[in-house]
Amino acid sequence: xxxxxxxxxxxxxxxxxxxxxxxxxxxxxxxxxxxxxxxxxxxxxxxxxxxxxxxxxxxxxxxxxxxxxxxxxxxxxxxxxxxxxxxxxxxxxxxxxxxxxxxxxxxxxxxxxxxxxxxxxxxxxxxxxxxxxxxxxxxxxxxxxxxxxxxxxxxxxxxx
Amino acid sequence: xxxxxxxxxxxxxxxxxxxxxxxxxxxxxxxxxxxxxxxxxxxxxxxxxxxxxxxxxxxxxxxxxxxxxxxxxxxxxxxxxxxxxxxxxxxxxxxxxxxxxxxxxxxxxxxxxxxxxxxxxxxxxxxxxxxxxxxxxxxxxxxxxxxxxxxxxxxxxxxx
Amino acid sequence: xxxxxxxxxxxxxxxxxxxxxxxxxxxxxxxxxxxxxxxxxxxxxxxxxxxxxxxxxxxxxxxxxxxxxxxxxxxxxxxxxxxxxxxxxxxxxxxxxxxxxxxxxxxxxxxxxxxxxxxxxxxxxxxxxxxxxxxxxxxxxxxxxxxxxxxxxxxxxxxx
Amino acid sequence: xxxxxxxxxxxxxxxxxxxxxxxxxxxxxxxxxxxxxxxxxxxxxxxxxxxxxxxxxxxxxxxxxxxxxxxxxxxxxxxxxxxxxxxxxxxxxxxxxxxxxxxxxxxxxxxxxxxxxxxxxxxxxxxxxxxxxxxxxxxxxxxxxxxxxxxxxxxxxxxx
Amino acid sequence: xxxxxxxxxxxxxxxxxxxxxxxxxxxxxxxxxxxxxxxxxxxxxxxxxxxxxxxxxxxxxxxxxxxxxxxxxxxxxxxxxxxxxxxxxxxxxxxxxxxxxxxxxxxxxxxxxxxxxxxxxxxxxxxxxxxxxxxxxxxxxxxxxxxxxxxxxxxxxxxx
Amino acid sequence: xxxxxxxxxxxxxxxxxxxxxxxxxxxxxxxxxxxxxxxxxxxxxxxxxxxxxxxxxxxxxxxxxxxxxxxxxxxxxxxxxxxxxxxxxxxxxxxxxxxxxxxxxxxxxxxxxxxxxxxxxxxxxxxxxxxxxxxxxxxxxxxxxxxxxxxxxxxxxxxx
Numbered sequence: 001x002x003x004x005x006x007x008x009x010x011x012x013x014x015x016x017x018x019x020x021x022x023x024x025x026x027x028x029x030x031x032x033x034x035x036x037x038x039x040x041x042x043x044x045x046x047x048x049x050x051x052x053x054x055x056x057x058x059x060x061x062x063x064x065x066x067x068x069x070x071x072x073x074x075x076x077x078x079x080x081x082x083x084x085x086x087x088x089x090x091x092x093x094x095x096x097x098x099x100x101x102x103x104x105x106x107x108x109x110x111x112x113x114x115x116x117x118x119x120x121x122x123x124x125x126x127x128x129x130x131x132x133x134x135x136x137x138x139x140x141x142x143x144x145x146x147x148x149x150x151x152x153x154x155x156x157x158x159x160x
Numbered sequence: 161x162x163x164x165x166x167x168x169x170x171x172x173x174x175x176x177x178x179x180x181x182x183x184x185x186x187x188x189x190x191x192x193x194x195x196x197x198x199x200x201x202x203x204x205x206x207x208x209x210x211x212x213x214x215x216x217x218x219x220x221x222x223x224x225x226x227x228x229x230x231x232x233x234x235x236x237x238x239x240x241x242x243x244x245x246x247x248x249x250x251x252x253x254x255x256x257x258x259x260x261x262x263x264x265x266x267x268x269x270x271x272x273x274x275x276x277x278x279x280x281x282x283x284x285x286x287x288x289x290x291x292x293x294x295x296x297x298x299x300x301x302x303x304x305x306x307x308x309x310x311x312x313x314x315x316x317x318x319x320x
Numbered sequence: 321x322x323x324x325x326x327x328x329x330x331x332x333x334x335x336x337x338x339x340x341x342x343x344x345x346x347x348x349x350x351x352x353x354x355x356x357x358x359x360x361x362x363x364x365x366x367x368x369x370x371x372x373x374x375x376x377x378x379x380x381x382x383x384x385x386x387x388x389x390x391x392x393x394x395x396x397x398x399x400x401x402x403x404x405x406x407x408x409x410x411x412x413x414x415x416x417x418x419x420x421x422x423x424x425x426x427x428x429x430x431x432x433x434x435x436x437x438x439x440x441x442x443x444x445x446x447x448x449x450x451x452x453x454x455x456x457x458x459x460x461x462x463x464x465x466x467x468x469x470x471x472x473x474x475x476x477x478x479x480x
Numbered sequence: 481x482x483x484x485x486x487x488x489x490x491x492x493x494x495x496x497x498x499x500x501x502x503x504x505x506x507x508x509x510x511x512x513x514x515x516x517x518x519x520x521x522x523x524x525x526x527x528x529x530x531x532x533x534x535x536x537x538x539x540x541x542x543x544x545x546x547x548x549x550x551x552x553x554x555x556x557x558x559x560x561x562x563x564x565x566x567x568x569x570x571x572x573x574x575x576x577x578x579x580x581x582x583x584x585x586x587x588x589x590x591x592x593x594x595x596x597x598x599x600x601x602x603x604x605x606x607x608x609x610x611x612x613x614x615x616x617x618x619x620x621x622x623x624x625x626x627x628x629x630x631x632x633x634x635x636x637x638x639x640x
Numbered sequence: 641x642x643x644x645x646x647x648x649x650x651x652x653x654x655x656x657x658x659x660x661x662x663x664x665x666x667x668x669x670x671x672x673x674x675x676x677x678x679x680x681x682x683x684x685x686x687x688x689x690x691x692x693x694x695x696x697x698x699x700x701x702x703x704x705x706x707x708x709x710x711x712x713x714x715x716x717x718x719x720x721x722x723x724x725x726x727x728x729x730x731x732x733x734x735x736x737x738x739x740x741x742x743x744x745x746x747x748x749x750x751x752x753x754x755x756x757x758x759x760x761x762x763x764x765x766x767x768x769x770x771x772x773x774x775x776x777x778x779x780x781x782x783x784x785x786x787x788x789x790x791x792x793x794x795x796x797x798x799x800x
Numbered sequence: 801x802x803x804x805x806x807x808x809x810x811x812x813x814x815x816x817x818x819x820x821x822x823x824x825x826x827x828x829x830x831x832x833x834x835x836x837x838x839x840x841x842x843x844x845x846x847x848x849x850x851x852x853x854x855x856x857x858x859x860x861x862x863x864x865x866x867x868x869x870x871x872x873x874x875x876x877x878x879x880x881x882x883x884x885x886x887x888x889x890x891x892x893x894x895x896x897x898x899x900x901x902x903x904x905x906x907x908x909x910x911x912x913x914x915x916x917x918x919x920x921x922x923x924x925x926x927x928x929x930x931x932x933x934x935x936x937x938x939x940x941x942x943x944x945x946x947x948x949x950x951x952x953x954x955x956x957x958x959x960x
Contacts, residue, residue, distance in 0.1 A: 563814075
């Protein structure tokens with residue numbers, strides 16, 4: 001049973017030393033799900049084509065949040081991201097929006113938290129722009145999908 | 161069917177005018193859930209008592225993120241928060257941490273997004289500090305629990 | 321000849337005391353102009369209707385920058401903006417985009433700098449998203465259009 | 481006719497992948513112009529020598545803004561700037577201040593936006609510190625002057 | 641013996657509820673001291689009059705840092721500062737610079753941390769700009785000088 | 801007598817060009833001291849073991865502030881820190897807390913300011929969380945302890 005790595009000898013939080021880790025190209029993909037009711041979903045769906053594009057604003061929010069990750073997550077290292085992208089999948093049956101965010105860098109440490117932060121901020125922005133018409137929106141299933149680069153190797157989510 | 165409010169006549173995003181809304185005391189409570197495996201959960205649980213307190217770091221992250229909300233969520237108004245608090249409930253059966261965040265202000269607009277952002281950042285920080293030992297952590301059930309103040313009145317979540 | 325107000329007795333910069341100024345509703349409108357060549361202009365124009373909406377991204381950038389004004393302009397007071405909006409006018413003849421930004425607050429000091437910062441960031445974002453296809457884009461005519469509220473009263477730009 | 485590069489296949493904004501671009505030393509110089517009336521110009525001019533140095537404050541604002549570029553311009557990559565400098569040229573005839581900003585880095589992508597953001601923030605700060613005595617100040621002629629490094633090679637502005 | 645107030649019932653950090661505190665005008669003055677060697681002190685002293693004004697840059701840094709206080713000090717409330725000023729006293733005998741910062745607001749909570757953060761950032765900036773010529777600079781005597789407003793009343797430092 | 805390096809030919813502040821400096825591993829250790837009265841010290845000391853851990857919050861504040869250094873100290877270069885750690889030494893005799901912060905990077909310029917900023921923010925946070933029970937807390941002895949890497953070589957503080 002391996003222990004938590006983000007603590008120093010005194011048991012206090014620390015931004016761990018990554019100076020000696022190899023500089024490799026690292027990517028991560030994360031996801032988040034926003035469940036809307038039929039009415040709200042329809043308005044967002046239509047906006048994508050006509051006026052009031054909620055997803056365009058959420059896209060910008062997610063990308064900017066990825067860059068703010070070390071400012072939001074205390075023990076994250078500052079990282080020079082070389083790519084951030086977000087895409088959506090719309091489930092008309094379930095009135096649900098699936099968000100997928102991808103991040104990339106060449107550095108000593110991974111970009112999972114950047115992808116997760118992008119997906120979360122994107123979801124929260126959809127929430128914000130729809131909250132006047134629906135109050136019980138739910139954000140869920142925020143997790144890592146894939147990850148590559150670094151010593152620990154590749155990873156693919158095997159959840160349900 | 162009411163329309164989306166965050167767009168101007170041109171159909172572009174706007175930070176809506178709240179100048180004429182009444183200044184009232186507004187509160188909001190939101191939640192988020194972090195599902196860990198047994199091993200990770202145990203380490204976090206123990207840390208709460210001994211060394212390496214993951215939840216203490218996540219607490220600070222959540223509170224600081226609440227203050228950053230207008231910088232993360234594009235159409236949110238800057239708000240002079242008068243209170244931010246976060247509490248945890250630990251479910252030993254399900255190896256799950258329930259986060260509850262409360263925000264308060266006296267102003268023209270609500271503090272839901274601040275509570276939701278606090279809960280999200282808190283959850284992401286737990287993820288970050290445990291990701292070295294578990295890669296399939298999942299954050300879910302981010303939604304509003306209660307809200308009071310303002311013209312639209314009180315709200316209580318009636319989800320499952 | 322009135323002197324500069326942003327300096328203390330030692331001649332050093334100061335964030336002037338506005339504690340005793342009346343709290344009134346204050347508004348400001350500012351503008352900026354982005355001159356493109358025909359090709360670039362056409363792509364931005366089309367994007368507005370189809371794919372790749374440069375102006376939607378610039379809109380978000382401008383609104384977020386308005387909120388960052390006290391962090392960008394050193395002697396600006398932190399202000400709880402109650403509204404930020406941006407609109408565009410497209411001049412097909414001159415391949416030129418006119419940006420107009422409006423800001424509002426109820427406070428002790430005006431919101432001109434917030435409107436000007438929004439317009440500038442909006443223009444810079446258009447520049448950024450077009451710079452791969454045109455390098456001699458020019459931003460100009462950044463100035464205040466109107467202003468209301470506060471002791472100094474209303475103002476309307478009388479330039480050319 | 482080349483297309484806009486900052487959009488993904490879905491037509492949404494993206495922070496483009498620069499992972500495979502060569503790391504070279506990159507520089508950029510940009511400019512901005514601030515037109516004052518005679519009275520204001522004189523006060524700024526004198527301040528440079530005596531008390532109340534507007535340009536010293538604007539210098540700091542411009543340099544700090546260059547570092548904030550990825551936080552202001554949504555699709556800009558975070559860049560480890562290795563140099564930022566700003567210089568002024570005073571035109572006593574035209575009561576005009578010419579701002580020139582230079583940025584430098586060793587990286588995968590250029591520093592034009594950093595130079596343009598520095599010049600803009602510098603100009604806006606001059607505006608802010610003079611707005612109490614003149615309301616029709618105008619900022620104009622914000623554009624790139626030169627650029628070097630990277631695949632696209634050197635560039636020199638050939639405008640009027 | 642009164643207890644620490646910044647913790648909730650679970651013993652975790654909290655941004656305390658100030659919603660019910662009276663809105664009064666609040667001021668605070670804090671100080672910091674920078675001890676230089678003779679050579680460094682002379683260069684800073686001269687710069688004040690001629691070229692390379694270290695104190696002008698430190699002034700801007702201190703004022704901007706006051707506005708960043710809730711972003712630097714985790715449990716600080718966001719405050720709409722109505723004034724920030726910094727002044728220096730030069731001790732030629734001791735090659736020492738005394739920094740004094742004053743902050744003001746009308747709100748529910750005091751501005752001590754804002755004054756202390758301003759003085760600290762100002763001192764650190766002097767350090768930064770002199771560190772190439774002296775490595776053993778020391779910053780000390782950072783404390784509150786006076787404070788007024790709020791329930792707890794006025795305070796005057798009675799230290800040595 | 802060497803001159804100040806952070807100024808350009810015009811005598812104005814500049815973020816100096818470090819493009820040609822060698823990329824080496826650089827470390828810095830800095831310190832700060834917080835003097836409390838017996839009562840306050842005891843509460844902080846106890847909190848370390850039981851409830852209300854002031855030092856845990858200050859730890860997070862210091863680490864996050866290190867990452868914000870280029871945003872707080874105007875002429876500091878943005879640096880990709882590879883490590884930040886903070887440790888405490890408690891002096892029960894003198895009711896004093898000694899803070900020691902360590903920073904590391906692989907880059908063209910040193911990390912002294914990052915270590916000093918971390919120590920300062922950590923000290924200010926202890927102040928903030930104790931100020932309700934003691935008003936004459938004093939922060940002092942902020943200086944560099946050691947530094948390695950770069951052309952100028954190693955340094956060890958030789959003060960009292």
